[in-house]
Amino acid sequence: QVQLVESGGGLVQPGGSLRLSCAASGFTFSSYQMKWVRQAPGKGLEWVSRITPSGVKNYADSVKGRFTISRDNAKNTLYLQMNSLKPEDTAVYYCAKGASDPQGQGTQVTVSS
Numbered sequence: 224q225v226q227l228v229e230s231g232g233g234l235v236q237p238g239g240s241l242r243l244s245c246a247a248s249g250f251t252f253s254s255y256q257m258k259w260v261r262q263a264p265g266k267g268l269e270w271v272s273r274i275t276p277s278g279v280k281n282y283a284d285s286v287k288g289r290f291t292i293s294r295d296n297a298k299n300t301l302y303l304q305m306n307s308l309k310p311e312d313t314a315v316y317y318c319a320k321g322a323s324d325p326q327g328q329g330t331q332v333t334v335s336s
Contacts, residue, residue: 225249225326227318232330239308243330245301245318253296255321259303261314261332268325271316272303286312308334 231243243259258273272282272292280292291304301318313334317325 225320225323227320227325227327229316229318229327229330232316232332234333234335235308236336237309237334239334240304240306241308241332243303243305243316243318243332245303245327247299247301247318247320250320252294252299257294257301257321258319259292259301259316260319260325261312261316262329263311263314268317269314274301305332308332310334 226248228246229243231241233241235241254276256273256275259271260268261271262268270283271286272280272290274280274292274294282290289307293302313332315329315331317327317329319325
């Protein structure tokens, strides 16, 4: 079955960087659009970024210019490079396949001094 395992979160100071990873299995990763979404404390899911099978990328305005999504189809892995982090980026980050809701546990990102 579809399995998505996020990792790479942690505590970072404002202005810092983190690289999130999402290991995918149970489906043909290279054939699917993949996305990152996040959920801040007390709020709903917020779409962050997506990448198509051909590598076309889109970003939410709130992260444009700071975050970079990428994928390695040989490793069935999705990435999110996050730079210039802000306290408002604090959230649990999830990856998801296509239009599906997140299925994994997510990875916590906390931006605080």
